Amino acid sequence: MTSSDYDPSSEGAETDFARRMSYGDYLSLDAILGAQHPLSEAHDEMLFIIQHQTTELWMRLAIHELSAARRAIAKDDVAPAMKMLARMSRIFEQLNNAWDVLRTMTPSEYTRFRSQLGQSSGFQSRQYRLIEYLLGNRNHAMLKPHAHDVETTKLLEAELATPSLYDEVLRLANRNGLKMPAAVLARDVRETHSFSEGVLHAWREVYQAPETHWMLYELAEKLVDFEDYFRRWRFNHVTTVERVIGFKRGTGGTGGVSYLKRMLEVELFPELWRVRTIL
Ligand code: HEM
Numbered sequence: 413m414t415s416s417d418y419d420p421s422s423e424g425a426e427t428d429f430a431r432r433m434s435y436g437d438y439l440s441l442d443a444i445l446g447a448q449h450p451l452s453e454a455h456d457e458m459l460f461i462i463q464h465q466t467t468e469l470w471m472r473l474a475i476h477e478l479s480a481a482r483r484a485i486a487k488d489d490v491a492p493a494m495k496m497l498a499r500m501s502r503i504f505e506q507l508n509n510a511w512d513v514l515r516t517m518t519p520s521e522y523t524r525f526r527s528q529l530g531q532s533s534g535f536q537s538r539q540y541r542l543i544e545y546l547l548g549n550r551n552h553a554m555l556k557p558h559a560h561d562v563e564t565t566k567l568l569e570a571e572l573a574t575p576s577l578y579d580e581v582l583r584l585a586n587r588n589g590l591k592m593p594a595a596v597l598a599r600d601v602r603e604t605h606s607f608s609e610g611v612l613h614a615w616r617e618v619y620q621a622p623e624t625h626w627m628l629y630e631l632a633e634k635l636v637d638f639e640d641y642f643r644r645w646r647f648n649h650v651t652t653v654e655r656v657i658g659f660k661r662g663t664g665g666t667g668g669v670s671y672l673k674r675m676l677e678v679e680l681f682p683e684l685w686r687v688r689t690i691l
């Protein structure tokens with residue numbers, strides 16, 4: 413330490429953490445920073461691991477926000493749900509930007525450790541599947557990669573038994589003067605919602621007179637905004653995959669890019685996209 417180095421303890425900064433909770437204690441950094449275990453000598457494997465781990469952390473927050481937003485909407489507490497949905501868009505914006513870091517890995521670099529991944533793949537991300545199910549994209553076939561894991565299967569099954577975020581929004585709209593089709597309100601929530609003319613016409617009322625349906629109008633736009641960012645995430649994924657492995661099959665066993673391109677067609681809130689055409 414040179415004489416010009418400033419010592420913050422001179423103004424009272426606490427420096428003795430022998431018996432106090434420290435930064436690392438509070439954040440469980442030993443657990444988090446001790447969880448990177450590359451299986452090869454390849455320089456880029458650390459990037460690959462950290463990219464996935466940070467994504468999983470952001471997904472953890474996304475699940476926290478989405479479930480709280482759904483609970484709030486179910487009890488007509490819309491204002492806090494708006495904030496949570498706005499945050500969801502920001503989380504996905506953050507995840508979208510993160511692809512730029514991963515894209516610095518070339519095919520030559522990835523090939524050095526790809527074989528170490530065995531048959532593991534993002535396909536088996538339980539948090540990702542939970543997000544899709546929460547949002548209403550409820551493909552039961554996606555339970556299969558989790559069949560060996562009783563806890564995850566239970567968690568995903570419980571999610572399938574719960575109305576999706578969009579189901580709760582449609583119920584809220586129905587409680588607030590819009591006439592949603594009875595069949596949609598009583599649908600089997602385990603399945604993916606499919607496009608409904610009745611729901612489309614209900615949303616048209618909102619979009620034709622935003623000032624009389626301001627709360628639903630704002631909520632609908634929050635959902636559209638979020639789906640916009642989520643679509644970009646899917647697109648960034650497939651583009652990165654093509655850039656890194658071309659048209660090779662995925663380690664998870666799908667066709668790779670062909671499978672991910674199919675997923676670009678998923679529409680979470682179909683009537684909110686369609687309503688734009690009829691205004
Ligand atoms: C070089 C980087 C990556 C490559 C080459 C790649 C490749 C693939 C491929 C080929 C699939 C299809 C399943 C399969 O057959 O394996 C897939 C699925 C998936 N990947 Fe990645 N991926 C990459 C990065 C990431 C990252 C950073 C995440 C973030 C967690 C991620 C999450 C997922 C998820 C959630 C799925 C399932 C998607 C769905 O079912 O719609 N991937 N990936």
Ligand SMILES: N[C@@H](CC(=O)c1ccccc1NC=O)C(=O)O
Pocket residue numbers: 464526529532533534535657661662663664
């Ligand atoms: N499916 C990728 C492998 C992969 O990306 C992956 C492997 C293990 C853990 C996470 C992964 N990321 C996303 O799918 C591949 O085919 O190269």
